[in-house]
Amino acid sequence: MADARITLHPDFRRGTVDRRLFGSFVEHLGRAVYTGIYEPGHESSDEHGFRRDVADLTRELGVSMVRYPGGNFVSNYVWEDAVGPVGQRKPFLDLAWRTVEPNLVGTDEFLQWAEREGVEPMMAVNLGTRGVAAAAALVEYCNGEAGTRWADLRIAHGRTEPYGVRLWCLGNEMDGPWQIGHKDAHEYGKLAAEAGKAMKLVDPSISLVVCGSSSMQMPTFGDWERTVLSYTYDLVDHISMHAYYEEVGGDRGSFLASGTAMDRFIDRVVASADAVGAERRSDKKITISFDEWNVWYLETRFPGETNLPIQRDAPRIIEDVYSGLDAVVVGDLLVTLLNHADRVPVAALAQLVNVIAPIMTEPGGEAWRQPTFHPFATTARLAHGTALDVRVDATAYDTARHGSVPTVTAAATVGDDGTLGLFVTNRSDREVEVDLAHVGAALELTEGWRMVADHEQAVHGPEHAAKVADACWSVVDTSAVVVGTVTGSTTVRLAPESWTAFAGTFARV
Numbered sequence: 001m002a003d004a005r006i007t008l009h010p011d012f013r014r015g016t017v018d019r020r021l022f023g024s025f026v027e028h029l030g031r032a033v034y035t036g037i038y039e040p041g042h043e044s045s046d047e048h049g050f051r052r053d054v055a056d057l058t059r060e061l062g063v064s065m066v067r068y069p070g071g072n073f074v075s076n077y078v079w080e081d082a083v084g085p086v087g088q089r090k091p092f093l094d095l096a097w098r099t100v101e102p103n104l105v106g107t108d109e110f111l112q113w114a115e116r117e118g119v120e121p122m123m124a125v126n127l128g129t130r131g132v133a134a135a136a137a138l139v140e141y142c143n144g145e146a147g148t149r150w151a152d153l154r155i156a157h158g159r160t161e162p163y164g165v166r167l168w169c170l171g172n173e174m175d176g177p178w179q180i181g182h183k184d185a186h187e188y189g190k191l192a193a194e195a196g197k198a199m200k201l202v203d204p205s206i207s208l209v210v211c212g213s214s215s216m217q218m219p220t221f222g223d224w225e226r227t228v229l230s231y232t233y234d235l236v237d238h239i240s241m242h243a244y245y246e247e248v249g250g251d252r253g254s255f256l257a258s259g260t261a262m263d264r265f266i267d268r269v270v271a272s273a274d275a276v277g278a279e280r281r282s283d284k285k286i287t288i289s290f291d292e293w294n295v296w297y298l299e300t301r302f303p304g305e306t307n308l309p310i311q312r313d314a315p316r317i318i319e320d321v322y323s324g325l326d327a328v329v330v331g332d333l334l335v336t337l338l339n340h341a342d343r344v345p346v347a348a349l350a351q352l353v354n355v356i357a358p359i360m361t362e363p364g365g366e367a368w369r370q371p372t373f374h375p376f377a378t379t380a381r382l383a384h385g386t387a388l389d390v391r392v393d394a395t396a397y398d399t400a401r402h403g404s405v406p407t408v409t410a411a412a413t414v415g416d417d418g419t420l421g422l423f424v425t426n427r428s429d430r431e432v433e434v435d436l437a438h439v440g441a442a443l444e445l446t447e448g449w450r451m452v453a454d455h456e457q458a459v460h461g462p463e464h465a466a467k468v469a470d471a472c473w474s475v476v477d478t479s480a481v482v483v484g485t486v487t488g489s490t491t492v493r494l495a496p497e498s499w500t501a502f503a504g505t506f507a508r509v
């Protein structure tokens with residue numbers, strides 16, 4: 001008797017896997033920009049001062065989209081201070097992270113980096129300390145044709161072609177008391193509606209993301225979504241979700257169940273958005289931009305923004321070092337995102353470099369992959385086409401934080417050419433046997449990769465990351481998992497506390 005059963009059928013489809021699901025995030029925070037993506041004088045830097053080694057790892061990670069410039073940073077950002085001749089730009093005191101921002105990298109430098117690296121930019125406007133005019137001006141600066149003030153300023157700065165930025169966030173985490181210019185839901189809803197209206201008048205082709213809650217634990221959760229959407233439902237395309245997970249007090253079981261917490265959070269936001277739509281008798285569906293998600297030791301390792309001293313020169317802020325266990329959870333969070341492909345077309349792993357990131361650097365030194373790099377890169381590479389509505393029958397276990405959760409989770413995708421991507425997590429501390437049932441198609445697994453959890457304290461540096469990769473990240477032998485029949489079923493064994501990705505072919509017969 002297998003411990004769990006996963007049933008796949010090519011006609012049970014959930015929705016298209018939008019490539020923007022594999023987005024990430026670069027904020028002016030700590031060393032994400034300076035000595036992260038950008039470090040003039042570094043031996044790998046290009047003629048623009050951007051690190052080639054980081055750009056190469058970004059490509060390997062499979063990142064499709066990058067959100068910029070914040071995060072909390074955006075809520076007191078004056079974008080005009082960071083365009084034009086670099087020598088004339090003035091440093092600025094960023095209040096979100098209490099850091100002197102030198103403004104050496106601004107909108108043009110970021111957008112041109114994104115263009116060179118083939119990632120779609122997602123821009124955020126400041127709705128904390130600024131408003132409608134500055135937001136509309138930034139859209140015009142980025143997307144306007146010659147002949148108007150802000151578009152002409154861009155051209156004067158040497159960029160003739162509009163950038164054509166499609167995705168825009170209407171501020172960031174405006175429900176959070178820590179946000180500079182924090183607002184209540186009515187104040188924010190009205191401002192977002194007016195700013196969004198003006199931005200779309202500049203460029204009607206843009207898509208807008210309105211701020212949802214900063215986490216499911218926010219006291220205003222639910223009410224915030226309903227109120228904000230009551231002002232913006234007809235205008236915006238997406239509502240944002242943010243969630244960070246961590247192991248607290250050695251409670252591995254709850255931490256390993258983070259994917260279930262994310263799953264319930266998505267269901268609740270979808271229900272809130274659909275309730276607003278139902279009341280309006282609207283056929284429009286608001287989808288989700290899950291534009292900040294990751295493992296972040298926020299409660300246990302972060303002192304809090306207000307306890308940070310004022311710093312300059314790219315200080316080390318929230319440079320979490322990850323373990324194999326963290327990487328298993330990241331893989332499982334990706335399982336959850338794929339299982340909501342019908343309602344979550346956009347997501348961003350927060351963040352890309354140095355700040356709670358899959359890629360780390362040393363100034364003047366190496367760039368390397370954290371353990372969390374591997375499940376993200378592998379999912380971005382193997383998940384294509386359509387997400388299937390996978391049926392998983394598994395035993396449940398009890399957790400202190402999330403109640404009863406399944407021991408095994410799974411997601412699967414199928415490309416137009418029948419390429420299958422299958423992603424499976426075993427949250428239990430023992431090996432489990434999974435019965436893989438495929439109905440209406442023949443299945444062959446051709447490639448497998450597995451991340452297993454560890455018990456070691458993670459240590460900063462490339463040597464430790466390489467050690468974790470050696471111990472926890474491995475190829476899975478798929479030669480025994482080839483099934484050619486139509487209604488076949490076979491067994492795969494999953495290591496304790498592991499995340500496994502399989503590639504294969506799924507031939508309809």
Ligand SMILES: O=[N+]([O-])c1ccc(O[C@@H]2O[C@@H](CO)[C@H](O)[C@H]2O)cc1
Pocket residue numbers: 027029070071072073172173178214215242292298350351
């Ligand atoms: O739950 N919290 O206490 C909490 C606090 C800060 C917080 O900030 C978010 O995460 C930061 C790092 O990615 C981004 O700049 C911001 O948008 C997100 C959540």
